[in-house]
Amino acid sequence: MPMSMNQEIFNFFTTLVERVSGISFQAGKEYLLENRLTELALTLGYKDLQQFYQKVKIGLTPTLLNQIIDTLTTNETYFFRDQHPFEAIKNHILPDLIQKREKEKQIKIWSAACSTGQEPYSLAMLILEHFSKYLSTYKFFIYATDISQSALKKAKEGVYNQIEVNRGLPVTFLVKYFKQEGSSWRIDERVKSLVKFDYLNLLETERKLKEKFDLILCRYVLIYFSKETKTKVFTSLWNTLNKGGYLILGATELPSFTPQDMEKKLLGKTVVYYKKES
Template identity: 40%
Template sequence: MRTEDFQLISSILKERSGLVLTEDKVYLLESRLTPIARQKGMETLDDLINEVRLRRKEDLLNEITEAMTTNESFFFRDNTPFDHLRDKVLPELLGARSNVKRLRIWCAAASTGQEPYSIAITLKEMQAKLQGWNIEIVGTDLSQQVLEKARAGLYSQFEVQRGLPIKMLIKYFTQVGEMWQISEELRNMVTYRPFNLLDNFSILGQFDVVFCRNVLIYFDQATKTQVLDRIRSQMPEDGTLFLGAAETVLGVSDKFKPVAGHRGMYMTSDAPALRKVG
């Protein structure tokens, strides 16, 4: 791929999604965009890039952006955040919100739904403690295509084998042909909506817990800071943020601080002094 072609596509991706594409990822451009070229009746990827350069059609730019920002996901990824949610975050919030009995949890870049459904399963397993509570899980993603799959809650054998305990599969999924579908009750626990992390966060409302895992690694430093600062603006002072294992707020944002002994978990920097001690 010519340098000018790579620069054109990478600049479009950066502008529309925040994704920073380095030149060692040329293979991703070729593997993910060539099928789009063929769907459009074009012979080569060069034809697709020329079309972008000449016309900049919005629907085509959307397709390219979605193709490049679709990332893999699997159930209970890394396990630890879900353990922390169950054992530490939720018990604290249940005490702090006992008067209103309402919580909101946001999964940014929810992809095909495995993360929000992992949270839903975690909550379902705690249902005896959550009687009378209104808990909303919101999953967002840039890609309409992955959100449609998430809403359907339909997964292949390979997908359910990745991270999902067999007892959870049997308890919460039904086999549909060669696929597995998560129960309607759990599907109804999650609301999916399209959202770009470069957009205005205020339309989403406030969240007590935010999962923004394995997303920041694709952004440059300035975009990481902006996203973290915007997340903080949508959280109360006792909110909790979960990031991916390879991500951190250190040197990026002063709006959050790590929770000692809880990898990938962060509290707001102005949280009450007694919070999360121990």
């Protein structure tokens, strides 16, 4: 093993993190785990990873566990990631849902594993930009969840640096929906007010989440799970989707199986999984 971390420490942390979050560190990821955990250990004032491990082994507090999960999640994201799913939402999915929910006048969207907020805020800006005429009659609710407390804190603040706003966000949207504060950009209250952020571990979806959604985005998170966890999480996503609703995964991700009521649709360049109504 090309590392100074011994097998016992590697096994301890990988088992802990997979049990809690589903994130599976395969052999070959030792250096990543070691680097991130060593950095956390030093930040928290421990001499090295060995000393941190001894502490965690005998007294793992909820705060420490959160810090370990935070450190080991990959929070890579950007505004309008992959672009074409947002085209599909604008051109096909929202027009269809608006029509279907004419009676309820409510459209519920879930950004599952929202990281630092760019995905749900992109959805909110898309609604403000293209569906504003429905805002007085329909309630658009965007629920955005993640397991990383630090990612959620940043998401709730809605403040992004220049590099982050340069990634995927059209300049017209930056001007219209952000306010500059020194070298950072704060997202507008109009955008924020459409999104509700919450802590949610995807392994606990069905136990914790009592609502169902018309559109679910769960992108670039299943890739971190084992086959078994992927199936479990995918099942709970499917069960959380309303009939007539849509599920969007990351471009490289596939459903674990094909439920009977699933129809795979190609909307523009985006593959979506539609839940049949009957």
